[in-house]
Amino acid sequence: MSLPCSDQSIRPKKMKSASLPRGVEAVRCWCGDLCKVNEVTDFSDWLGMKFFMCANYESHPPESISAYIRPPSPPPVCMYYRWIDTETPDWAVTEIRERGRRAWASSDLEEHREKAEAEEKAA
Incomplete structure (x- = not known):
């Protein structure tokens, strides 16, 4: 303790x-x-x-x-x-990892969306 x-x-x-x-x-x-x-x-x-x-x-x-x-x-x-x-409980470690994964996936999706919009404007 x-x-x-x-x-x-x-x-x-x-x-x-x-x-x-x-x-x-x-x-x-x-x-x-x-x-x-x-x-x-x-x-x-x-x-x-x-x-x-x-x-x-x-x-x-x-x-x-x-x-x-x-x-x-x-x-x-x-x-x-x-x-x-x-130590952090196992369920909390899993939750932290999952939230981090979702945040990165969301960020990656947003980046692809912005890139596609920029290419569409350029064309």
């Missing part, structure tokens, strides 16, 4: 709640609360990987909420997270 991380530049931006994998014990964050388990949904190198995240982190109200609705004193924001998975 990886060490706790405070480098927020690599913390996933898109995630969903997930279940604790079998054989993994729940951990407490720096503020002492039990962590939530999340799974990465970003299309990135971490797609499908699970990690622990402080339950207080997401309770910090978003900036877009009006000051009249926002609670007067939000709970302290603990930026703790720790990766549970050390």
Whole structure:
């Protein structure tokens, strides 16, 4: 299991709640609360990987909420997270490869289309 991380530049931006994998014990964050388990949904190198995240982190109200609705004193924001998975799951590796293949195929098709249109104009 990886060490706790405070480098927020690599913390996933898109995630969903997930279940604790079998054989993994729940951990407490720096503020002492039990962590939530999340799974990465970003299309990135971490797609499908699970990690622990402080339950207080997401309770910090978003900036877009009006000051009249926002609670007067939000709970302290603990930026703790720790990766549970050390490798991307097989299904995610397949998905990443397939999306890459489709993107290249689409790009190649577009290039052929542009080339055909240019030849048609020239004729």
